[in-house]
Every structure is written in C-alpha cells, then in structure tokens.
Amino acid sequence: xxxxxxxxxxxxxxxxxxxxxxxxxxxxxxxxxxxxxxxxxxxxxxxxxxxxxxxxxxxxxxxxxxxxxxxxxxxxxxxxxxxxxxxxxxxxxxxxxxxxxxxxxxxxxxxxxxxxxxxxxxxxxxxxxxxxxxxxxxxxxxxxxxxxxxxxxxxxxxxxxxxxxxxxxxxxxxxxxxxxxxxxxxxxxxxxxxxxxxxxxxxxxxxxxxxxxxxxxxxxxxxxxxxxxxxxxxxxxxxxxxxxxxxxxxxxxxxxxxxxxxxxxxxxxxxxxxxxxxxxxxxxxxxxxxxxxxxxxxxxxxxxxxxxxxxxxxxxxxxxxxxxxxxxxxxxxxxxxxxxxxxxxxxxxxxxxxxxxxxxxxxxxxxxxxxxxxxxxxxxxxxxxxxxxxxxxxxxxxxxxxxxxxxxxxxxxxxxxxxxxxxxxxxxxxxxxxxxxxxxxxxxxxxxxxxxxxxxxxxxxxxxxxxxxxxxxxxxxxxxxxxxxxxxxxxxxxxxxxxxxxxxxxxxxxxxxxxxxxxxxxxxxxxxxxxxxxxxxxxxxxxxxxxxxxxxxxxxxxxxxxxxxxxxxxxxxxxxxxxxxxxxxxxxxxxxxxxxxxxxxxxxxxxxxxxxxxxxxxxxxxxxxxxxxxxxxxxxxxxxxxxxxxxxxxxxxxxxxxxxxxxxxxxxxxxxxxxxxxxxxxxxxxxxxxxxxxxxxxxxx
Numbered sequence: 001x002x003x004x005x006x007x008x009x010x011x012x013x014x015x016x017x018x019x020x021x022x023x024x025x026x027x028x029x030x031x032x033x034x035x036x037x038x039x040x041x042x043x044x045x046x047x048x049x050x051x052x053x054x055x056x057x058x059x060x061x062x063x064x065x066x067x068x069x070x071x072x073x074x075x076x077x078x079x080x081x082x083x084x085x086x087x088x089x090x091x092x093x094x095x096x097x098x099x100x101x102x103x104x105x106x107x108x109x110x111x112x113x114x115x116x117x118x119x120x121x122x123x124x125x126x127x128x129x130x131x132x133x134x135x136x137x138x139x140x141x142x143x144x145x146x147x148x149x150x151x152x153x154x155x156x157x158x159x160x161x162x163x164x165x166x167x168x169x170x171x172x173x174x175x176x177x178x179x180x181x182x183x184x185x186x187x188x189x190x191x192x193x194x195x196x197x198x199x200x201x202x203x204x205x206x207x208x209x210x211x212x213x214x215x216x217x218x219x220x221x222x223x224x225x226x227x228x229x230x231x232x233x234x235x236x237x238x239x240x241x242x243x244x245x246x247x248x249x250x251x252x253x254x255x256x257x258x259x260x261x262x263x264x265x266x267x268x269x270x271x272x273x274x275x276x277x278x279x280x281x282x283x284x285x286x287x288x289x290x291x292x293x294x295x296x297x298x299x300x301x302x303x304x305x306x307x308x309x310x311x312x313x314x315x316x317x318x319x320x321x322x323x324x325x326x327x328x329x330x331x332x333x334x335x336x337x338x339x340x341x342x343x344x345x346x347x348x349x350x351x352x353x354x355x356x357x358x359x360x361x362x363x364x365x366x367x368x369x370x371x372x373x374x375x376x377x378x379x380x381x382x383x384x385x386x387x388x389x390x391x392x393x394x395x396x397x398x399x400x401x402x403x404x405x406x407x408x409x410x411x412x413x414x415x416x417x418x419x420x421x422x423x424x425x426x427x428x429x430x431x432x433x434x435x436x437x438x439x440x441x442x443x444x445x446x447x448x449x450x451x452x453x454x455x456x457x458x459x460x461x462x463x464x465x466x467x468x469x470x471x472x473x474x475x476x477x478x479x480x481x482x483x484x485x486x487x488x489x490x491x492x493x494x495x496x497x498x499x500x501x502x503x504x505x506x507x508x509x510x511x512x513x514x515x516x517x518x519x520x521x522x523x524x525x526x527x528x529x530x531x532x533x534x535x536x537x538x539x540x541x542x543x544x545x546x547x548x549x550x551x552x553x554x555x556x557x558x559x560x561x562x563x564x565x566x567x568x569x570x571x572x573x574x575x576x577x578x579x580x581x582x583x584x585x586x587x588x589x590x591x592x593x594x595x596x597x598x599x600x601x602x603x604x605x606x607x608x609x610x611x612x613x614x615x616x617x618x619x620x621x622x623x624x625x626x627x628x629x630x631x632x633x634x635x636x637x638x639x640x641x642x643x644x645x646x647x648x649x650x651x652x653x654x655x656x657x658x659x660x661x662x663x664x665x666x667x668x669x670x671x672x673x674x675x676x677x678x679x680x681x682x683x684x685x686x687x688x689x690x691x692x693x694x695x696x697x698x699x700x701x
Contacts, residue, residue: 033121033157034117036158050426057105061576065092073085076544086217087216116182122190158408165378177218178380182383185361188211188221208257230338308449338352354388358385362384430453433446444470444471445477445479455490470484481503482511494522501515512537519538569586580609600623621650630660640654651670656687664695671691
C-alpha cells in the first residue's frame with residue numbers, strides 16, 4: 001500500500017505542476033469575472049419592465065404555459081420575441097417559476113451575460129495560448145518571462161463583461177434577445193476552437209448545435225459561420241482555401257441553419273426591418289456611417305448612454321459623406337491588416353481579425369438593411385464590442401507587457417463603476433424616460449413614453465404636456481396621437497379621446513390599438529354600435545387581441561347578448577387564462593345562462609389564481625347563495641369581509657347567509673355593521689326587521 005501511494009504521488013509530480021497551476025488560474029479568472037459582473041449588476045434586479053418588455057412579457061399570452069410547449073415557442077407578431085422561439089421559451093420559463101416577478105427575469109439575464117463573459121475568456125485564452133504569438137507572452141528566446149495567456153484573456157473578458165455599453169442588453173429585460181444570441185455566437189466559436197485544436201468531431205457538433213440555438217434566439221447571428229471561417233483562416237489554416245479543404249463538411253453543416261433563418265425572416269418587414277423599410281436602402285446606409293463611428297466612440301468613451309436614440313431615416317445629404325468615407329477607410333485598414341501576407345496568428349492578423357469582428361457582426365443592422373424604428377441601439381454592440389475591447393486590451397499589453405496589469409485593473413474598476421451608475425437609470429420607468437428626454441428632447445417617442453411614466457406617477461398635468469410635445473415634434477406620428485387618446489380616455493375625457501384616436505387612424509389605417517381605444521371611448525359616450533364596429537376592425541387586424549375580446553364581451557353582456565358575450569370571453573380566456581377578472585366575468589355570464597356547474601368551475605379557477613381577492617370571494621359567495629349553499633356562501637363572504645372590512649354589501653350578504661343558517665345573533669351583528677357604514681340603509685333596516693320576525697318564529701334554531 002505504501003508503494004502504491006508513492007506511485008500515486010509520482011503521477012502529480014513537478015512535471016504536472018504547470019498544468020495544475022494553469023487550471024487553478026483559469027478557475028480563479030472565471031471566479032473574478034462572475035464576482036465582478038455580479039457586483040456591477042447587483043443594483044439592477046429591481047428594475048421594472050420597460051418599453052418593449054411590456055409586449056414581450058406581461059402582454060405576451062404565449063409565455064403563460066409550458067404545456068403544450070409549441071405555443072410557448074411562437075410569440076404573437078406584436079411581441080419583440082416574435083420569430084425567436086428560444087427567447088420566447090426563456091420568458092415562459094421565467095413566468096413558470098416566478099410569474100411577472102421582475103427579479104427572476106433580471107437574474108436570468110445576468111446569468112446569460114456572465115456565461116458569455118466566461119466563454120469570451122475561454123476564446124481569448126485558447127487563442128493566445130495556441131494560435132497567437134505575441135512577444136510579451138510567455139518566455140521566448142532572448143525575452144524575459146511574460147504573463148500567462150490567461151491574464152490578458154481575463155483582462156479582455158473582464159472589461160467586456162463590465163463595460164457600461166452592455167447594460168442595455170442585460171438590464172433591459174427584452175434585450176435578452178441580444179445577450180442570448182451573443183452567448184451562442186461566442187459558444188459557436190469556442191466549440192470550433194476546441195475542434196480545431198484536436199480535430200474532435202464532438203466539438204464540431206457542439207459548434208453547429210450552438211449556432212442553431214443562436215438562430216432560434218435572434219436573427220443577427222447570421223454572420224457567425226463567416227466569423228468562424230475568418231477565424232480559421234486567420235489563426236489556424238492560413239488561407240480560406242486550406243480552411244475549406246480541411247473542414248468543408250463542418251462549414252456546410254454550420255451554414256445549414258440559414259434555411260431556418262430564411263423562414264424566420266419571412267415576416268421581418270412586419271416588424272419594421274428590411275430593405276427600403278422607412279426610407280430607401282442607400283439613405284439608410286449613408287446614415288449608418290455616422291452611427292458606426294458613434295458606436296466606436298461609445299466603445300472607447302461610453303458617455304452619454306442613451307436608451308432611445310430616435311427613429312426614422314434622415315434624408316440623404318452630402319453632410320453624411322465624411323462619415324461614410326471614414327468608415328470605408330477603417331474597413332480598408334482592417335482588410336490590409338487581415339490580408340497582407342503574414343504568418344497565421346501574427347499580431348497584425350490578430351488586430352485585423354478584431355476589427356473584422358466588429359464590422360462583420362454590425363453589418364446586418366448597420367449597412368443597407370434598415371431597422372426603421374431604431375437605426376441606432378446600444379444593445380447591437382453586445383458581441384461586436386469584444387473586438388474593440390480585445391484590440392485595446394491586447395494593444396496595451398503589447399506596448400507595456402506585464403506592466404499592463406494595473407492599467408487593466410483601473411479600466412475594469414472604472415467600467416464597473418459606470419455600469420453601476422447606469423443601472424440606477426433602469427431602477428424606475430420615470431427615471432429612465434426623464435434621463436432619455438434630457439438627452440434627446442427632440443425624440444417624439446421619448447416624449448410620449450415620458451408622458452406615460454408621469455401619468456403613472458400621478459402627475460397627469462405634466463404628462464399631457466409631453467404627449468402634446470410629441471405631436472408638435474412629429475404631427476405625422478400616429479403612435480403619438482394614439483398615446484394622447486389613450487391618456488385622455490384614462491382621464492375620463494372620451495370626446496377628446498375619440499378625436500385623437502381618429503387622427504391616429506387617419507395616419508395609420510388598421511392600427512388595432514387605436515381601434516380598440518376608440519371603441520372604448522365610444523362606449524363611454526353611449527355610442528354602442530359604433531364602438532362594436534371599432535372592436536370588429538381591431539379584431540380583423542389582430543384576431544388574438546385579448547383586451548378587445550374582454551371589453552367586447554363585457555359590453556355584449558351589459559346589452560343582454562349573453563351567448564355572444566360568452567364566445568368572446570372564451571377567446572379571451574384562451575389568450576389570458578391567468579386573468580382572474582376574466583374567470584369571474586365568464587362565470588357570471590354562465591350563471592346568467594343557467595349553467596351553474598360551469599360557472600362554479602370558473603369561480604374556483606379565479607380563486608386558485610388569486611385566493612386573496614375580495615372580488616373573487618364576494619362573487620363566489622353570491623353564486624353559492626343562489627345555489628342555496630349557505631354555509632359555503634357565508635365562508636366566502638366572511639373572507640371578503642376580512643379583506644375589505646369597509647364594504648357594506650359584503651356585510652349585508654354575509655348577514656343574509658347567516659340568517660338562512662339560523663345564526664341570528666351573528667346575522668344581526670352584520671346588519672348593524674352595515675348601518676354603521678351606511679347610516680339609514682333601507683335594506684339593512686328591513687333585514688333587521690325580518691330577522692326579528694324570524695327569531696320570534698324560531699326561537700331555538
């Protein structure tokens with residue numbers, strides 16, 4: 001046994017020490033990334049749902065159930081997760097575990113970001129260790145010992161993870177689309193690197209699977225096969241021809257998900273993207289020259305960060321020419337670095353690859369394919385930023401060698417502090433839109449969203465000013481007129497709301513939300529037939545519009561058209577099964593149709609969804625009383641009274657149920673409580689008189 005132990009120790013002798021220390025260094029580096037990232041985003045978890053989040057999460061009925069799973073993969077066209085099945089499924093998983101508790105959504109966003117940071121750490125470390133020969137790395141002939149490749153790799157990954165530009169992709173919940181796609185983009189490349197190191201088929205399969213998952217997350221991953229091929233040519237094979245000769249089967253399979261991308265992109269124009277959307281393709285391309293330079297500037301100096309840069313394509317002018325020329329010159333420099341004859345893995349080629357990474361990944365949204373509603377957005381830099389950060393961090397290392405460490409630490413600390421400060425803007429809706437309006441006062445969309453936030457904060461007079469400002473800035477802004485109409489309706493000014501919604505529909509015919517709000521305003525004015533016409537118009541455009549079905553069902557029920565009302569309630573329930581008010585109203589209609597058993601099932605469903613709702617217990621009590629199930633009715637009335645002690649009708653109905661049970665003293669106490677809440681109440685007075693008669697007729701119940 002002693003010999004066996006000695007032999008065991010020999011296996012981890014001095015020759016294994018460098019490998020062991022390298023592993024510990026990797027683990028330590030990963031721990032630093034996770035802890036630093038967690039610290040930088042620790043103040044982001046309470047941030048509310050913002051802007052596109054509302055359609056993608058609270059307003060997205062497809063995330064409410066995981067079984068069957070197929071609906072959870074396909075969001076409605078109005079949601080930001082439309083055409084992105086894995087993203088929508090991730091929201092459904094969040095909902096399954098925590099409903100609309102925003103903390104869980106932020107937690108998963110941060111986990112995705114940290115995993116992406118760890119993956120970038122692995123990519124840079126393996127690239128420096130295996131393919132790139134920087135003079136400052138390791139110990140070469142005639143050189144002093146340098147740092148382990150893990151150290152500059154950690155600097156790159158840490159700076160990328162902490163960079164404040166990443167906050168939009170992490171703290172803005174619905175931009176999980178970008179970070180999830182980014183994670184799979186990086187994993188696709190990382191698995192390829194492992195495959196190239198030892199020609200392991202399994203790693204090639206992983207790479208293809210990761211790319212397929214990225215395709216299911218966001219369409220912008222389209223460039224990943226090109227990036228992998230460029231990496232192969234730059235660091236591994238030396239030429240495109242040699243890379244294709246060695247691994248043509250892998251590249252053919254890697255590009256095959258483009259067929260799925262083609263299917264996903266079929267409806268992309270409906271989501272405001274594509275050639276000649278919102279303006280001509282060449283006007284968009286000219287404008288993007290300025291945008292790309294702004295992106296580069298923000299990567300180096302991330303201030304100010306803007307939540308919404310504006311919308312629309314500016315008319316083409318010669319003023320854009322210098323920016324386009326500057327971008328073309330930068331692309332030419334990158335091409336020169338990348339394709340000038342040199343050895344694979346040389347510093348020049350590495351710098352060229354970093355630049356190509358930046359321009360290649362931005363190309364789908366910053367070239368000729370327009371994103372009309374948002375020509376510039378910080379979240380699009382999520383993956384391209386890695387190229388800039390790597391170029392800067394490794395450039396510092398090539399210049400300063402091991403003396404780079406304090407510089408990296410200072411940059412990481414500054415980036416982390418700026419990220420913490422930026423996350424403060426995400427803590428409330430009002431703060432984010434206030435800050436953005438200060439930065440972009442000419443942005444009509446920002447003004448109208450600030451109006452919504454001010455109204456929600458109980459400041460309607462200020463809100464109305466911002467709604468009006470939005471229309472003044474852009475008189476042709478249909479959404480601005482609609483938002484004003486919606487605000488006026490909430491302020492109980494239906495006549496003005498009608499005018500605003502009609503203006504929105506003149507600018508944008510078939511606008512379903514405007515049809516809906518116009519219909520509600522017309523109902524308030526007693527113009528029921530006209531209101532029903534607007535609801536029907538909304539449903540022609542968007543048949544699964546749950547709010548329309550719900551409101552229309554209520555209006556039909558009020559008109560006594562119970563069967564028609566029930567049909568719309570059933571559709572609304574299919575779209576929003578977790579809405580307790582829908583369950584209650586459906587139950588009430590069923591009860592009025594004499595279908596008491598079905599009604600009770602919906603009452604019980606409402607109670608399961610919201611067991612602490614006064615309205616639920618009160619409605620169930622009424623239904624049970626009608627069925628002469630007085631004890632159960634009394635229990636629900638008692639629960640309603642506990643929740644809302646000041647509601648006189650609940651006390652009255654509880655008294656009625658107790659009187660039917662012969663519990664006269666308790667019933668009397670409830671009627672007396674009604675008279676305390678509503679002195680002189682005729683019904684309570686009559687009930688007390690009837691109670692005295694009942695007690696006289698039945699003195700010993």
